[in-house]
Amino acid sequence: MNRYKIDNFMKMQSERGGAELLSAETVNQALIISLEGELDLHTAPPFKECIDSYLAKNTALRDLILRMDKIKFIDSSGLGVILGRYKLIQKRGGKLVFVACSPHVYRILKLSGMQKIAYFTDSIQEALSL
Amino acid sequence: MEVKNWVRLEFPSESENVLFARTAVAVFASQLDFTLEEIEDIKVAVSEAVSNCVIHAYGDCSGNIVVICKYSIDELEITVEDNGCGIPDIVQASEAGYTTIPEERMGLGLVFIHELMDHVAIASEVGKGTKLLMAKRIPRSRE
């Protein structure tokens, strides 16, 4: 977990309001991101910058695991950022995993066709063992 | 439509107002007999419509967005209006995956709106602006 990145993200978020990064950690080739709040047009850009800086810094990272249980809202702007990151890790042969989506968030992800490209699990453990 | 109650919101096309708009509409809609899931649907639809005004209608410029909500005994109607660039081809714009910003967008906003609301109508004039009307039926006494 990189404290500086998280502090920076928090700072950006407090200026923008909205979503908050709870934690970011890397396990083997996976980047595990936990988020809280609402992911929309306003809050998606710092989320994007945060993930991209991890992926740029650590080229061994392949998988992106998103912990969703504290995400209260997501719309196409949030989905667009996630899909964009998926395209980056796809080039590295990685996979995208959504962990513990609320029923509503799951519904929106399904509507977007995300279940065709991503995995859905109940726990981080399960996500790591895919 | 015999209007029982209504509210009109007007605000500049700043991205932080997307959260404001969907939350305000959700609070207004919660006067009605919607389930929590239906309220969530309405929030997503409003978020998509208002985001489109911010991103597409006004782009790098700023302009005003007007959101009007009203309800009769059987329907909640929401209109989202801008005076932005307008949509040249509404049918094409409504297609799944169609977007004028393919580098970062998925072209799903209008698809979500159609999926989550019961009735959608879009009127637009290039150079003048766009008015999107969407309605959701109010469920009758759930037993």
Ligand SMILES: Nc1ncnc2c1ncn2[C@@H]1O[C@H](COP(=O)(O)OP(=O)(O)OP(=O)(O)O)[C@@H](O)[C@H]1O
């Ligand atoms: N209010 C508007 N003013 C001008 N153009 C619009 C407006 N709303 C939508 N459009 C046009 O219609 C297209 C499709 O809109 P839609 O919301 O479905 O996708 P998007 O906004 O491009 O992507 P996403 O919603 O997935 O982020 C947009 O790319 C844009 O060209």
Ligand SMILES: [Mg+2]
């Ligand atoms: Mg859109």
